[in-house]
Amino acid sequence: xxxxxxxxxxxxxxxxxxxxxxxxxxxxxxxxxxxxxxxxxxxxxxxxxxxxxxxxxxxxxxxxxxxxxxxxxxxxxxxxxxxxxxxxxxxxxxxxxxxxxxxxxxxxxxxxxxxxxxxxxxxxx
Amino acid sequence: xxxxxxxxxxxxxxxxxxxxxxxxxxxxxxxxxxxxxxxxxxxxxxxxxxxxxxxxxxxxxxxxxxxxxxxxxxxxxxxxxxxxxxxxxxxxxxxxxxxxxxxxxxxxxxx
Numbered sequence: 001x002x003x004x005x006x007x008x009x010x011x012x013x014x015x016x017x018x019x020x021x022x023x024x025x026x027x028x029x030x031x032x033x034x035x036x037x038x039x040x041x042x043x044x045x046x047x048x049x050x051x052x053x054x055x056x057x058x059x060x061x062x063x064x065x066x067x068x069x070x071x072x073x074x075x076x077x078x079x080x081x082x083x084x085x086x087x088x089x090x091x092x093x094x095x096x097x098x099x100x101x102x103x104x105x106x107x108x109x110x111x112x113x114x115x116x117x118x119x120x121x122x123x124x125x
Numbered sequence: 126x127x128x129x130x131x132x133x134x135x136x137x138x139x140x141x142x143x144x145x146x147x148x149x150x151x152x153x154x155x156x157x158x159x160x161x162x163x164x165x166x167x168x169x170x171x172x173x174x175x176x177x178x179x180x181x182x183x184x185x186x187x188x189x190x191x192x193x194x195x196x197x198x199x200x201x202x203x204x205x206x207x208x209x210x211x212x213x214x215x216x217x218x219x220x221x222x223x224x225x226x227x228x229x230x231x232x233x234x235x236x
Binding site for chain 2: 061112
């Protein structure tokens, strides 16, 4: 069974930092690109960052570029998101997701096909 | 510019069918998308991906009641035999050069 479990969220003051983790099981983590998505209170899903299977790409939404850093440890089957210089507008539930990859046709789909349950990040003084 | 447009809300009666639409911006009508379901206090749930030719591949355990199709720049999610647990927000997702993108979501109410 594919499982993704986020952790590391919490209450932090503006300007503070956090490290979110996503531990995965049930699939060969090292062969998939991965994604972080967030949902602020009352808002829709917002893409945050994505990383290639072998760090072949590191992508960030403009809203977090320069403040957040995505990384992975393939030996530990874990995905991370380092959040720095946090702002009130970063308050959200953060979800990790697995990218679908190829469906056998040779075409690569950068679409999330498995999700975690989320971890809450609250930025407030 | 790549944009996904969804109607903010939709409603249908218990047992009926509903079509939700995700529209790709001009010039992007060949893009594949994914549909996700989001219930309150739950993580998102991947439903299926839809290609521009309407072919779709469901995620594990997604009921037969859920299906998808395409027409031009529009991608559709059809839910038949609506059940109360289908009441949720539905998001489409795609990707472009160096970005991933979600539509604004459609809140489905089951009457």
